[in-house]
Each structure stands twice: as C-alpha cells, then as structure tokens.
Amino acid sequence: MSKKQFVLGVFLGLVVTSAAYVANRLDLFHDDAKDYEEFEGR
C-alpha cells in the first residue's frame, strides 16, 4: 500500500466515522412511530 493510499484510507475512515457519529447523534434512522407505541399499548 502506498503512502497516498494509506492517507486516503485514514481520511475516508474519519469521514465515515464522523458521518456515523452525526447520524447517531441526530437519530437519523430512528423510527418516530415507535415513540407512540406506549400510548397504543395502554
């Protein structure tokens, strides 16, 4: 692996990790409908 590929790999890794972090913080994949299940169950 060339040095260039290594740096690119690290860079991509950082981008993916931060994107995943932001997605998690913003609850991007959360299904809002689930929040209402408790009302239905009662």
Place this chain on the structure above:
Amino acid sequence: MKTKAIMIGAGLANMASAVYLIQEAHWNGDNITFYSLDDHGSNDGSVTTDQTDEYWNKNHPLSNTKGYLARGGRMLNYRTYVDLMDLLSRVQSVTEPGMTAAEDTYDFDAKHRTYDIARLLQGGKGIIDGGKMGLNNEDRLLLTKLIMMPDREETKLDNVSIAEYFKDDPHMFQTNFWYMWETTFAFRTKSSAQELRRYMHQMIYEFTQIEHLVGVNRTRYNQYESIMMPLINYLKDQGCHIILNRRVTDWDFKDTTMQDEITVTGLTMTNTETGAEEHVDVDDDTAVIFTNGSITDSATLGDFDTPAPENMDYGAAASLWKKATEHFYNLGNPDKFFADRDASEWVSFTLTTKNHVLLNEITRITTQQPGNALNSFLSTTPITPLGQVDVNMSIVVHHQPHFTTQKPNETVIWGYFLYPRRRGEFVQKPYIEMTGKEMLQELIGQLAKVDPGPVNIREHEDAIMDSVVNCIPVYMPYASALFNNRAKADRPKVIPAHSTNLAFTGEFVEQPYQMIFTEQSAVRSGEIAAYHFAGIPMSHLVDTPRYDKDLPTLMRATKKMFS
C-alpha cells in the same frame, strides 16, 4: 375502547379531540360533553364586554369596558403546525363562505406574507440588523450541543434552566439571537433548557430566518373568530354539549387493591353562576379528557385608568391536576409550573384607538406595513440581574381589522412585557402596576427613542392619547408556566400508565418531540387522546416533519450561526 367522552376544559386541545372522535372514530357528537369555565381558553379575542363577566374577571369590574381584547398576539407556523392545519381543514370558516378554516388562513396568509424588517429596535440606533446573530464560539458550541442532543438524552436537561445551561456564557444573553428568540417564543432565563432544546429542534428551520419571521403565518382575524368559532360551530352542529360556567373541582376514582389503576368514576364541579355544587357520574364507557393546565387561568384585566389586579388563584386546571396527583404517583408535579409566578408571569395589553394616528406613526418609524411584525424594543441601559441590556417591551401591529366588528377607522394593537416586575423607563413603576394609559406612555416613549424624525412621535402624543378608545392591561400569572424549569417526569403522559379512562391534553403533558406554547402541540395531544380511546392506531396520526434531521436545514442553521 370507549363510546362517550367528558371533556374537562373547552380549549383548543379538547375541541380538537372531539373533532377527531367524530370524524375519525365516527362517534355521535351527542356522546361528547364539555365542562369548562369558558369556550376559548387561551385562544381568545372579542369586544372587551364579552370577557369582563367571565370567571376570572367578574370580581374586578372595569370602569371602561370599551374596545377590543385579545390576551395574546398569535403566530402560527405551517411547516410545523401540521396537526393544527389538519384540524382546521376539517371545519368551515365562520367568516369566509365556502372555505374551510384552513383555506381561510392559507388564503389570508398568502396575501399577507410576514416579512419583518424591524424586529429589533434600540434607542440611538433605530432598527437593528437582527440578521447578525452576534454569537461567539462559546454560544455556538452550547447551541450546537442542544441541536445535537437526541430525544433519548433529553433527561440530561432535567431541572436545568436556561440561565444554568448558559451560566458560564453570559454573553449569550447579549446577542441578537437571544433578544429575538426570547421575545418570539416568550422564553425567560428561568425557563427550561429542556424546552429550549425542543425548540432548537422543532423550530430549527425558523432559526435560519428568525430576523424576518418569514416562517410566521397568521390567521385572518383573532384566534377566537378564526380558530375557535369554526370548531365551536362544528361541534354544536354535531350535537356536542358544551356546558360553560363550570369549575370542575374534584375527582372520584375507583378503589383498587394496587391503588395504581386510574379510573375516574365521578366529577364534582361548581356552577360558577349559581354557586351550586354539582356531581356527574362517569360510567365504564366514558373517557375523561382533561386539559390539566391553562396559561390564562387566573388572568385578570385592567383598563385605561386601572392596572390589572393580581389574582392568586392556583388556576382551575392546575388545581384539579393537583388533586389527581394526590391520588397517583405518575401524574407529574403541577407546582413546578404553577407555584413559581416569578418564572411564569407576564403582562400584555390590547390597545384600541378610534383613528390611525398611532398606527401611521408606527408604520413610519418601523418602516413596515401593519400585520407583518413583532417589534421588540431593546433597553439602552442594563436592566437584567446580570447587569445586561434586554428587551423592554414588544408589540404586534395586526393586520387591520383584527376583529370582524372593528370599524374601518379603528386600530387594534397588542403588546407585552415579558418581565412585568421590571420598572418602566418613562413611567416610574413596575409594568405590572401600570394602567393601560401608562403602558401606552411607555410605548410612545420607546417609539420616540427610535424615531428617525424629522418630526418625533412625541409631537403627536396628545393626538394619540385623544384617539384612545381603551387600553386593556392583562396580568397573566401563568403565561410562560409551560416553559418553567422541569424534569421530564413533571408532566403526565397524554395516556398515563395504568389509566383506563383518563387522558391529559394541552400544554402541560408529555408527548414525543412536540414543543409547547403552540396551538400545534395542544391539537396533537387531543388527537392522541381521541385515537387512544377510539382504538385508532397511532400510525394514523398526522405525520410530523423532522427538520432537525434534515441535513440541508442543519447546514443552513450552521451557516446562520456564523452570521
């Protein structure tokens, strides 16, 4: 599932609930009965005489009952008020033949778009460019933390006030962002940081355009005529029973061995016209839908020569809520909201004049047409406990007429003081002690300070005073109570655990994601209660847009933070 409902409170939330029960669950309107002090709750608007005899005012007769009264100047936001607009699309406008109440509002709003160009004004500077938010890096960091905090972590802000959240960053309270945010939404520094987080999420779209309020939509007339009347007429046509002048004072609950099953079996109420006590049995088929807090409960009126008196009543809604919490542990803590007036109170005023002299002066000074603005006047000297400058007062100049019976020569203007114990700049007393006349003198003083001339508004002061029909000050001890510092568990869920027939609606309930102090959240709570008791899946609720998860919106908000 239930087949009948008793509504405690006839405000927007419970009326919404009734509409959904009739239209979505196909209930007969005759099976729905409201008991309430009045039929508008916080959403009022009428000639003054319609409200002087109401429960909270009848012991404080006014010498001048002329003019109009609306305790609030309301702003809607289509983008996020999806349940409210859905509700309004189900009932007919009372002023525009052939239109639903929603079409009426869309039509009016499309022809009268909000574009505020004098959001902030300050003596010596005139109109300030609110587009420059004035945030520093610490402010940005703390705001970003709020925006990045997901719903599931919200309890981290339990019992954290806004003042505490920004305690190491007093600069925040000296920014244009804060001056605009606090006065647009009525946040005080003692308010809940948890609620501020919800606003930063649900209103993130508006964050990017806060200085022009372009996201603000308005109804054609005041809220009573444009929103409540269509609902009342519809519900009455459907056969609902709306019984007013009743204060519901106590509950009968079913006795169970575990003592946690919440089943209402009866209600005690006072007929406020006769003073007689009445009792209503609640059977197994009946749902009880209760608006457990009202921000206009205990609100009192003054007039041009009389300040609004202080009424120390805990409020009809909150008193009954408190009674329920004495029986069950999972129904929240009403004292958090109703035992700290210092955090919740404000005063507003409705000014009626018989000509347009003042209106024209405001138009000249603010350079904008009536109906487009919320103008906030910043102090020129420190007025906060932190020794900082802050907003003294704000006004909303409605599109005229704001009432269907208003004459063409009349003007109605609304204004408010978020901190009523602060002292006036031109009348040397706290705002709360001011008569309507003194509030108008304060307003003229503030306008004179920012007047670009050449002829200062002061020159017209006599003519303005002569034009006054009335100016009604209103003291609302609980106006911002819904924002009071709280923990998530301090509000009951719309359907509390172990409840068989009791639901809570309005602005003092816990429901996912919704920010409060909005007609939107009131309607949604009523919709949830209706769907629950009718057995309609919650997936049928109106879809809530999530701009806080929309990356382009977030990017725009980030950019805005650096303006």
